[in-house]
Amino acid sequence: MFKFLKEVVAGSGSGLKDFPYTIGETYASAWGSWTHHRGTSKDDGSPVSIFSLSGSNPQDRHMVAGRNGVKRLRTVRHPNILSFLHSTEAEVADGPAIKHTIYIVTEPVMPLSEKLKELNLGGTQRDEYFAWGLHQISKAVSFLNNDCKLVHGNVCLASVVVTQTLDWKLHAFDVLSEFDANNEASGSPMLQFEWLVGMQYKPMELSKSDWASIRKSPPWAIDSWGLGCLIYELFSGAKLARTEDLRNTASIPKSLLPDYQRLLNSTPTRRLNPSKLIDNSEFFQNKLVETIQFMEILNLKDTFEKDSFFRKLPNIAEQLPREIVLKKLLPVLASSLEFGSAAAPALTVLLKMGSWLPTDQFSIKVLPTIVKLFASNDRAIRACLLHHIDQFGESMSAQTVDEQVFPHVATGFSDTDGTIRELTLKSMLILAPKLGMGLSVR
Incomplete structure (x- = not known):
């Protein structure tokens, strides 16, 4: 073995x-x-x-x-x-x-505890980011318990890490095991490595090694308790020291409290299924969660929904934590534009978000998308690019303008749309100095 x-x-x-x-x-x-x-x-x-x-x-x-x-x-x-x-x-x-x-x-990830210290969020912004992270971890736990019939065994702050785009990921699978409910009468351990789990994180049935009771419980019972421990550690700002501390609910938001208490129900069969936490909790209904969810299924939305969303997004983005906008929303937005699921109004938002980046980061995270969009056949996107070229034109190298931008811009001189022709002429004030000498002379 x-x-x-x-x-x-x-x-x-x-x-x-x-x-x-x-x-x-x-x-x-x-x-x-x-x-x-x-x-x-x-x-x-x-x-x-x-x-x-x-x-x-x-x-x-x-x-x-x-x-x-x-x-x-x-x-x-x-x-x-x-x-x-x-x-x-x-x-x-x-x-x-x-x-x-x-x-x-x-x-590449970093421990959630260290990322939270680095972000140093407070008030509504903190709660909105916690809601998004808990939404992601609840989906991971639900997948393990409901779809795979697996038990993680130690969901807590230490078992969560954060990606470069500020998404939360579940890991620490050393204890993870199949939920063995076929032999309900068996008293043999179901979680072979449960000794790795700190006593403060164990629900009563696990601390007593009551395997018969655990097998009769739903597959999510142990990990729902763990989600409760994670919620406590997040909002209290401290590592759980004793199981009894979970009763201290002073730091838990009121909109999350009923579900928190159901996750930590002393009766395993009555604990809240993680899938229900995602669906039911009022706590997850906020601007950040709704914005990210909309953007992640953008290709399923119709034109009217997209236009309405992107016209509101600049104001929403102003209210969200700046680092989350730049590390999470901006990459999703750039990708949506590149692959055609976002239209011209999204380009205006991309440029606004890009203006919040240092020049070197703008060149890495935004400019490549803009350059690719010059090849678009969408007149609205072409017009938007030309209209805002003063915001990014100086960031483009002469080689990029010569080889990747100007060949597409030049088609605008003979476009049947008068507005495109006018914007193309105006764009030459920015582009002409960067064109090859031979082309400039001609």
Whole structure:
């Protein structure tokens, strides 16, 4: 069995000498006994996260649990679960001793606790961002419990990480196991590695190791309790120290309190299903959640709905946390324009959001989309580009103008629409100085 699990873990690499990633600085916190490192790919320098777990004995129970975590993360895929890239297991010298270390490589993320300190949000902006994050984690937990009949076992603040676009992802799968309800009378452990879970996070039936009761409960009972623990830690701003602290609801928003209490019901069969938390809670009905959800299904909306949304978006964006707008909404908006699911009003919003970026970031995150849009056959988009060219024209290199922009702009000189012809002529004030000398002379 150990050999099989080791092969599963090491399936993406033969050892540290062949490890195609560079291990960087560590974050201050990580779930369990794991260490969370920044990292980069040796191939292209792209950022990644690297999680490592070490032990003096390869059959140490933490190592065995770690291999379970690797296997589970590798096979369970969902938009709100941390994306697995690579794993390996190696023997690493630690002075005179040899340590056995498991490495997992994932998309670049940072611990939620550290990201929240960095964002330093307060008031309505904090609650709206928490609502979006809890919405994502609830979807991940619902997927595990309801669709896969799996139990995570330790949903809490430490088991959540944040991507570069500020999305929340669930990870820490060492305890994860199938929900075995077929043998209700069995008293054998269903969660082989439940000893990894701190007592403060365990519901009563788990702390008593009442496996018969757990098997008779819904598959979400343990993880619904965990979602309650996560909510407590988020709003109290402190790690849960004792199970009794969950009764202190002073920091829980009133709109979330009824569902919080249902998640933590002392009777497992009466705990709220995570899917119902998403559907029912008034707490999730706010500007940030509604805006992101609309943008993520933009291609399903009709023209009227899109136009109405994008005309309101500039005012909404002003009220949302600036970092969330720039790291989450702006990339989604740029992608929607590139792939044709957003129309001309969205371009105006993109330029407004882009104006909040430093010049170097504008050139990386916004300008490539604008350049691609010059090839669009949509007259409204072409007119919008030409009308606002003074906002981005100086950022384009002469080579970009010559090779990617001007050939498309030039078609406007003979366009049947008089407005396009007029805007094309005016755009030459910005573009002409950047054109090749031969072309300028002609």
